[in-house]
Amino acid sequence: MRPFLLLLTLALLAGCAGGPRIDTRYTSRAQDSRVQFVVLHYTSEDLPRSLQLLTRGEVSSHYLIGSRPATIYRLVDENRRAWHAGQSQWRGRTWLNASSIGIELVNPGYRDTATGQRLWYPYPREQIDALIVLLKDIVRRHRLPPEAIVAHSDIAPLRKVDPGPLFPWKRLAEAGLIPWPDATRVAQLHNRFAVALPSIGWFQEQLERQGYAINRSGVLDAQTRRVIAAFQMKYRPARFDGEPDAETAALLATLNGSG
Structure with a gap:
């Protein structure tokens, strides 16, 4: 009996080692790169x-x-x-x-x-x-x-x-790798926002549309200042103080197409 069990075990192990055949003839259209x-x-x-x-x-x-x-x-x-x-x-x-x-x-x-x-x-x-x-x-x-x-x-x-x-x-x-705000449009919107600056809630909404994680608190809190500064560092590096000013509003509105 023992030799039979030994042979049976070896046969099962051999089968597992080979494993099932994987058929690669079909490819799903519903896929994209892991990299986003x-x-x-x-x-x-x-x-x-x-x-x-x-x-x-x-x-x-x-x-x-x-x-x-x-x-x-x-x-x-x-x-x-x-x-x-x-x-x-x-x-x-x-x-x-x-x-x-x-x-x-x-x-x-x-x-x-x-x-x-x-x-x-x-x-x-x-x-x-x-x-x-x-x-x-x-x-x-x-x-x-x-x-x-x-x-x-x-x-x-x-x-x-x-x-x-x-x-x-x-x-x-x-080089065509990232979007950039049109300078003429930014200047036009800057003049408008210099007269009436949008609310903090507006800034938070526009930053969220850009992709930033931000709480829509309607308050100029520490988080909002840091997020504004990150945006300014990218598109207005000459001054990234985290202040929601007219130029920052114009840059956001131009990039988001919301001006």
């Missing part, structure tokens, strides 16, 4: 330290772009999740690690002077050139809309400021 967003960051470190943190630490990104030379390092396959976004939200989606590609740019970020002034570090042109090439490839392969490329400060405005006010978003717009 691309999130841009700066590392706050030099290249050696950035590579160490992103490959040996608890954070990661799909790509890292050096400054000089502007080498692109692929650290995580795009089909896998990297740990770069943290607690985040954009256009109703939360915890964006699962639905985004993270790109880190080697950049020190900023330093605070003894007088309390914050000095930001610029991005070398060749680094942004490399980023644009990479973004165009990602957007093409994953069929992403222009609204899909965002800042870390967009998806987590209460705790992040990268890639900072010196990141050249307009260059990405000129």
Whole structure:
């Protein structure tokens, strides 16, 4: 009896090892890429330290772009999740690690002077050139809309400021990668809003339409100021004080088509 049971067990194990055949002749039309967003960051470190943190630490990104030379390092396959976004939200989606590609740019970020002034570090042109090439490839392969490329400060405005006010978003717009407000329309709306500034509730609604997570409290609270500052850092980096002024209103209305 024992030899029979042994043979039977071996036969069952052999069958399980082979497993059922998977038929791949049919493909569903109802699908798209796992990747819905691309999130841009700066590392706050030099290249050696950035590579160490992103490959040996608890954070990661799909790509890292050096400054000089502007080498692109692929650290995580795009089909896998990297740990770069943290607690985040954009256009109703939360915890964006699962639905985004993270790109880190080697950049020190900023330093605070003894007088309390914050000095930001610029991005070398060749680094942004490399980023644009990479973004165009990602957007093409994953069929992403222009609204899909965002800042870390967009998806987590209460705790992040990268890639900072010196990141050249307009260059990405000129490359056809992100939307940009028409200057003529902004000027027209600025004159209107200078006479009568919209309510705080209006600003909150417009920011939410952009994609930001914000409570519609109708009050200019700390959260609203941080979200306004994140928006200004992107579209009006010369002043990102979080104040809901006429120019910010004009930029929002132009981008949202609500002017």
